[in-house]
Amino acid sequence: MNMKKMIAVFLMVAMMIVSLAGCNSGGSSSGGAETDTYRVAFVARTQADSFAAWLVNEMKSAAEQYPDLTLDVFDGQADDEKVNAAIENAITNGYDAIIVQPNNGEAQRPYVESIVEAGIIAITTNARIEGIDGASSVDADPYVQAKVNADIAIDQIPQNAKVVVLNGPSGNFHADERRRAWEVEFFEKRPDVQIVGEQIAGWNKDEAVRYMEDWVTANSEIHAIISMNDNMAAGALEVVKNNPALSDILSYGVDGTPEATLLINEGTMTSTCLQSAIDLAEANISTVHKLLTGEEDEIHMDIDAILITGENAQAYVDMYTERGLIN
CATH class of the missing domain: 3.40.50.2300 (Response regulator)
Structure with missing residues (x-):
């Protein structure tokens, strides 16, 4: 083989190696198979009240069921400025989706609109903000x-x-x-x-x-x-x-x-x-996963409203005990 042919073969092999490296970059892999990892931000209204704290814990648990999804939680501390700043930071940091639990829906409205404008998936939850084109919602009535x-x-x-x-x-x-x-x-x-x-x-x-x-x-x-x-x-x-x-x-x-x-x-x-934080969290994470993977373009849903009285309270006490929420 003359020198020109050797150089041509060398260049062809080098190009193939670069091409293969490019195919394996981006996302995470397991056993050689490429999978996308989606980054989701949950801007919580506050973790100081009992329901909001419960929702945060359930969101984390629900996210663990999706290996291609990571969830980061940001505490708004029941302060509009802190909630809005957390939304802005999540946009700047390039999250794939941002779930917002508003402190005051109208105060957060323009910031959720900014999520949509940035081309990032937006979900409002507990409580939803009505009328934002391109945003999804998961809530209860x-x-x-x-x-x-x-x-x-x-x-x-x-x-x-x-x-x-x-x-x-x-x-x-x-x-x-x-x-x-x-x-x-x-x-x-x-x-x-x-x-x-x-x-x-x-x-x-x-x-x-x-x-x-x-x-x-x-x-x-x-x-x-x-x-x-x-x-x-x-x-x-x-x-x-x-x-x-x-x-x-x-x-x-x-x-x-x-x-x-x-x-x-x-x-x-x-x-x-x-207002089950378990159901709300599972619905939020399922919804964001469907939106991220392109299964759905926009989703609006409510969880059930179940009355708890002395007649059925024991069943819920038992449920919370099993989940470690009651000692």
Whole structure:
């Protein structure tokens, strides 16, 4: 073989090696087979309240079921500026998908729109932000969540009762819709019931404790606590737990947290609506995987709203115990 032919053969082999190296670059491989790894950011509203913390843990567990997906969690600390900054950082860092749990839907709206504009998959969850073209959503119906409680409260709360109301953050889709459901499904049907205290406690147990202390001081009778989530209901119940005059107080919440199921099971709390962080997390991760792999272009879905009372609370206590959420 002359020198020109040897050079030509050498160049051909070199080109083949470079080509093969290029085919194996990008993504991760296992046993020689190439697989894409998708990077997903979950911007959590906060990890300080019980439901939000539960959702974070379930999101991590659900993501572990998908070997081609990694999940990073960012804590918004119930602060719009921190939530928005986390979204901006996730966009800058080039995540393949960003799941946002809004602190205040309207405050996060332009930032979620920026996710879509950047060509990144966007999902809003707990609560969804309506009307963002190109964004998907995974949520529960907050009106129904409150309605299932209001439907039984109609017969449970006595005539001419005095009640207190604990609200979530103003402008939050879940907070506003749950309060609207109580108005339509209960207060309009029970005009005899008097609201003697109503405040925004922002889903926060400590805030609920503070307001309930004031209401107990100002009112000799309170027949029911109507709360837009379990965390606030649990806080209000702490205030009255050693008060024999309020030992029969009724209390309603939403989320179906481990704490709430224990309180219901022991007869301290009346009812809650399950907003399963397990189902919500599994739906979010399944949805983002379908969007990333191109199985779907856009998805909007709600999980079920299940009423928990003294009749079925033990089943949920058992479930949480098995998952290590109740000792």
